[in-house]
Each structure stands twice: as structure tokens, then as C-alpha cells.
Amino acid sequence: MEFRQLESFVKVVNLKSFSKAAQELYLTQPTVTSHIQSLEEELETLLINRYGKKATPTEAGEILYQYATNIIQVKDMAKFDLSAYNGKIQGELIISSSSVPRNYLLPEIIKDFSDEYPDISFIINERDSAKVVKDIKDGYADFGIVGAKYNEKYDDRYIDYIEIIEDRLCVITPNNSDFPWENNSYIDKEELFKHRMILREKGSGTRKLIEENLILEGEKAVDKDVFDKTSYIEDGEAIKKFVEIGLGVSIVSELTVEHEIERGSIKKFYLKDIDLNRSFYFAYHNKRELSPIQKRFRDYILKTV
Secondary structure, three states, X not given: OOHHXXXXXXXXXXXXXXXXXHHHHOOOHHHHHXXXXXXXXXXXXXXXXXXXXXXXXXXXXXXXHHHXXXXXXXXXXXXXXXXXXXXXXXEEEEEEEOHHXXXXXXXXXXXXXXXXXXXXXXXXXXXXXXXXXXXXXXOOOOEEEEXXXXXXXXXXXXXXXXXXXXXXXXXXXXXXXXXXXXOOEEEOXXXXXXXXXXXOOOOOHHHHHHHHHHOEXXXXXXXXXXHHOOEEOOOHHHHHHHHHOOOOEEEEEHHHOHHHHHHOOEEEEXXXXXXXXXXXXXXXXXXXXXXXXXXXXXXXXXXXX
């Protein structure tokens, strides 16, 4: 079992792709494939499921991944100490993020951090909030940024959350005669439910907050028919386009619609008597030893919030 083989294996698992792993490692794809096959032959077990272009770890691969990441982390710590000794800090951070912070928060965070540490590179994975937490717990990401905490299903004993910014959800509608009110007006939820709704997929922080506030546990706040005629779309940018052309209304983060409001392509409202405020959180595994680079990034987040 060679280090380069383990490094190839970890990259394939993180990126879910042999070709992307090869690009990241500056190797040919046949070389990466050979590394994985050699590990599988030596360990006499299948490590990677290959479904077309997508690669995912088997149960045996999950076990090896935990050990392989620890081995690589020890190597990274040695490299960090030697780099710092020589006056140059290098490394890589893997961050999973839900779509809103990935597009509207992370760029500034990474820019400011990179100004101080220009030789640290990033891999940014887009996931819904629930999958971000799972990525961290399973070791596929160093850190995450999410729009909701997931306590029960994803076992929060192992995840620490740091609040980094407050956010507010708003109703967006087409800019037409069906919605004659001024931007930023308050409307009743009954007015909202007269129209087809277009919402994020299950698992997103936005969807979780909407469900918690518009459907009461044990007693429905709205008629079931409202949600029977709701469309669900994973891409927040696509949701805005659907609303612009009049296919429905939605509830989204205020951070995502500033340009559309300025252009006048959509309108923005708030719901009366319903609190749709939330926070975005920086999340990390509290039982896993952080590498020096990971500690620098976490400490940078703590310093800036």
C-alpha cells in the first residue's frame, strides 16, 4: 500500500470522479485507475463503485477512507510545519456549502483568507444543508456552511456550528398586475397560496424553514392542496427564472434577489405574522483533529464573525 495510491483513492472519493481526481493530482486517468485497482487487489476487496462517470465508495471503501484521510492529514501536518519553517504555507481545504452561502458568502470569505494565505487552494462542493452536515460527519469535507442545523437525523454531537450571518426569507413574485403592491410590502399567506408555489428540494435549509413555519406539527397551517400543486427545484437560480416568467411564486433568501429587484424583473414581499429569519452557520467536526491549515481557517472564521 503506497501513499500515492491512498492519495488517489481519497481524491476519487472526495470528487466522485476518476477524471477530476487525475486533474487535481496532475496524473493521467489510467494512472489513478491503476492506483485504485492496485489497492483493491492488495486488500482483496472492491473499494469504489463505478456508475458511469460517478464514483462512490463501497462499505469497505468507507472504512479505508477514514484511515487514509488520517494518514494524509499526518502528512499534511508535516508539510505545514516544514512549509512554515521555510516561510511558505501551502495546502488544500475542502468545503461543502448550501447554494446561497456558496454563491453569496464564500467568495468574499475565501478572497480575504487567500490574501493572507495565497498558496492554500480550495475545493468547494455544493450540497443542500442536510448533505453538508453528512459530508462533514463522514469525512468528505473539512468544513461546511449551512442555512439550518440538523440535530436529530445527523447526530449533532459531532458537529459544532458557528453563526456567521443573519438572513431573511422573502416572497418573490412576477412583476405583473397580479401583484400590485409595492416592494417590501407585507402580504397574507392566503394571498401567497392563491398561486402555484416553486420551492427548493427537501433537505435545503430554506425548505426546512418554510415547512416549519407554514405547516404546524399535528395541525396543518394550510390546506394540503397548496403543497400538492407545488413544484420543487434544486437550483435557486432556476427558481428565480421560473418566477420571472410567471410560472409561480417562491420564498427565497433576500441575499439572492438584490439584482433582480433592482432590474425590476421580480417583486419582493414579506409574509404577515410569520417569522422567516434564519442564520447561516459555519460547521465542523468537533471530534476530529484539525490539521494546522484547517485550524488557521477555523480561527479566521471565528475572528471575522
